[in-house]
Amino acid sequence: MIFQIILLIMLAYVVGFIYFGLYRNITARIQGRYGPTVYQSFYDSIKLFSKNNTVSYGWMFYLGPVIMATGAVLTLVLVPVFSDSDFLRSVTSQGNLFVLLYLMVLGPLGNALAVGTGGNPFGVMGVVRGLTRLIGLELPFYIAVVGLIIAANSSDIVHIIDVQKTAGLNIINHPLLFIGAMISMVGFFGASPFDIPGAPQEVYSGPRTEFSGKFLALLMSQGSLFAFAKLVLIVDLFLGGADSLVMLVLKTFTIFVAIIFIGIVYGRYKVEQAVDFLMKLPTLIAVLGLARIVWFG
Amino acid sequence: MESGFYGSSLDGNLKCKFEESGLANTHEIMEKAVRWFRSRSIFVVAYGTGCGAIEMPPTFTSRYDAERMGVVGVATPRQADLIILSGYLAYKTLRRVIRTYEQMQKPRYIMTLGSCPINGGMYWDSYNTIKKLDDYLPIDVSVTGCMPRPEAVIDGFVLLQERIRNGEKAGWEKYDENFEFYKENQKRVLGGHIDPSYETDWYNLKSGGKA
Amino acid sequence: MDLASKLEKLSLELVQKQDYLYSVTIDFERLESLLLSFLNEFGYITLDSINCRDDLEDGFFTITYCLQTEERDHVVMIQTKIQRENASLPTMHTIWPQAEIMEREMHEMFGVDFPGHPTLIDFALEYWDNMPPLRRDFDTLEYVNSMNPFREQRNDALDAKEEMKKKREAKKAAKLKAQQEAEAKAALEAQNNPSDEVKNEE
Ligand code: SF4
Numbered sequence: 001m002i003f004q005i006i007l008l009i010m011l012a013y014v015v016g017f018i019y020f021g022l023y024r025n026i027t028a029r030i031q032g033r034y035g036p037t038v039y040q041s042f043y044d045s046i047k048l049f050s051k052n053n054t055v056s057y058g059w060m061f062y063l064g065p066v067i068m069a070t071g072a073v074l075t076l077v078l079v080p081v082f083s084d085s086d087f088l089r090s091v092t093s094q095g096n097l098f099v100l101l102y103l104m105v106l107g108p109l110g111n112a113l114a115v116g117t118g119g120n121p122f123g124v125m126g127v128v129r130g131l132t133r134l135i136g137l138e139l140p141f142y143i144a145v146v147g148l149i150i151a152a153n154s155s156d157i158v159h160i161i162d163v164q165k166t167a168g169l170n171i172i173n174h175p176l177l178f179i180g181a182m183i184s185m186v187g188f189f190g191a192s193p194f195d196i197p198g199a200p201q202e203v204y205s206g207p208r209t210e211f212s213g214k215f216l217a218l219l220m221s222q223g224s225l226f227a228f229a230k231l232v233l234i235v236d237l238f239l240g241g242a243d244s245l246v247m248l249v250l251k252t253f254t255i256f257v258a259i260i261f262i263g264i265v266y267g268r269y270k271v272e273q274a275v276d277f278l279m280k281l282p283t284l285i286a287v288l289g290l291a292r293i294v295w296f297g
Numbered sequence: 298m299e300s301g302f303y304g305s306s307l308d309g310n311l312k313c314k315f316e317e318s319g320l321a322n323t324h325e326i327m328e329k330a331v332r333w334f335r336s337r338s339i340f341v342v343a344y345g346t347g348c349g350a351i352e353m354p355p356t357f358t359s360r361y362d363a364e365r366m367g368v369v370g371v372a373t374p375r376q377a378d379l380i381i382l383s384g385y386l387a388y389k390t391l392r393r394v395i396r397t398y399e400q401m402q403k404p405r406y407i408m409t410l411g412s413c414p415i416n417g418g419m420y421w422d423s424y425n426t427i428k429k430l431d432d433y434l435p436i437d438v439s440v441t442g443c444m445p446r447p448e449a450v451i452d453g454f455v456l457l458q459e460r461i462r463n464g465e466k467a468g469w470e471k472y473d474e475n476f477e478f479y480k481e482n483q484k485r486v487l488g489g490h491i492d493p494s495y496e497t498d499w500y501n502l503k504s505g506g507k508a
Numbered sequence: 509m510d511l512a513s514k515l516e517k518l519s520l521e522l523v524q525k526q527d528y529l530y531s532v533t534i535d536f537e538r539l540e541s542l543l544l545s546f547l548n549e550f551g552y553i554t555l556d557s558i559n560c561r562d563d564l565e566d567g568f569f570t571i572t573y574c575l576q577t578e579e580r581d582h583v584v585m586i587q588t589k590i591q592r593e594n595a596s597l598p599t600m601h602t603i604w605p606q607a608e609i610m611e612r613e614m615h616e617m618f619g620v621d622f623p624g625h626p627t628l629i630d631f632a633l634e635y636w637d638n639m640p641p642l643r644r645d646f647d648t649l650e651y652v653n654s655m656n657p658f659r660e661q662r663n664d665a666l667d668a669k670e671e672m673k674k675k676r677e678a679k680k681a682a683k684l685k686a687q688q689e690a691e692a693k694a695a696l697e698a699q700n701n702p703s704d705e706v707k708n709e710e
Contacts, residue, residue: 212375
């Protein structure tokens, strides 16, 4: 099982980094430039891992990225990656949606602790912005998840996937929930218009301002792991999971490209604008979807 | 806190370990690989001194697109590998630049644009600018011109990448070796008003304080 | 212009420098009251700049206040002279807030004192402990050479003038040679096929 977990992390690492390479490449092509190679994120992370670290703010500072990475890896392990195989089934059957929702907030909290120790004003500003945004992001996503739980009558992801096999995909049965969850997913990926915490022109790198070298590499790696986990979660919940590697890559990539295109087209919201928007439109859509499930089945 | 995963290009401890176990060759190969990755991924903090800052945006945006070579701008010196000084430096600026440079993590490189950092350029007789930047900070690549076009800047990037790949002695190593020399020069011109080095380990000041 | 007549009452002369630029010269004692009356009576509400010129030979600074009305169609310069040694001026920051930073700069660059000014601290320079750098008795070149020596010359550096001369001469010689060659060639060709010429003549 340990072997499987390591395999999964490696898979997520590779796929996640290639996705981020693609993200940069596609962005570049849309902006009319050649852009970096697809493997650029690998180069960056290996280079960052090979850098020195002479900054020290005490142990809490070191612990922050580790907490974030823990959250990412746990999420990754608890999300069922392949629907029909026994791959890590013994672990994934332990966790359900509620655990996952808790784990998704673990990262930002660990980050807040570390950045607070660092004491960099831009970092603190970034964390505050991130946590404020989280209030808005979670609302539509949680409502959508609750809707799915009611519809499937279970909070077990494996069961939700199984239900979709007989009753049809959730994206078709509950499109309103899908739209609500997708909008907040754009925010969870840190894409525009919700890229508030690390807004480069406003708070420099935000929470990452004070992190360098290996910590930055760890943050980048956990970011790509986490991104992959979130993509798999969306695929599980709405697209009926994936039974082979090809299907997995195909489905996650579709979602990912959709998020990229949304991110490139829009500019950045201000903090209060973002929360305002998220609390209105996506929440309303998700609530409508929930009402439809509750009253019309 | 020296925590080196090939932290410097010549990590003494690790090399010894590899050599003990008869794997000196492996170490060499790995070092080569790391150098290659370093050359392919350069994070730049562009410190816009002087006139040259105006050439940075075209270098990094759609027209000349330095990102295709892995050269990408970052916001803070902590994350950066390369600092670009684009023109003349007043004493006041030099103070900030030294501080920024010392905040960067090793390996770190400096690239200067224009003739001003080399010999003062057209500000050679100004009472408030320095003439030879290499007296105060180690320069890795100087791109000449007044002002160099983005093509020349990109040529500088290529040269820097080549130097990193070949494992030539970089500026930061010289800075560490001749620390006294550089600090003396800085003190001479800045009158001793240099901000504290950011490599100081504030938590262990009693035990030397050197991080 | 009615400003001229108003100033005449104060026994001052308005001199037109350019079509939008006028100047008034006044002695130091009456400067402050004149500035005040410009602001309150004549409606010159904007202070553009305060400038200082170092007349080292005559031993005084020439101070210029540039003022504008609300219409912004012309500028009036009010000029006065103050002693170079222990120079001091009344501060105007209570009337025009922007004067604070202008006076601060003048204090730094010329060493003019402004009694009552709240922030006479460093402006552009930092920790400057020499003579104010824009005074003309400050020897910039000597200071620069003492602080920043020149880079040593490269050994292969050549004298530009002579090199250019050599280049020009070589160019001239090459041109001459080419001309001669062309002439010789033409003559040779004319010898070899005289038929062409005959044809042309026909
Ligand atoms: S080299 Fe030329 S363009 Fe560059 S800072 Fe000096 S004067 Fe300006």
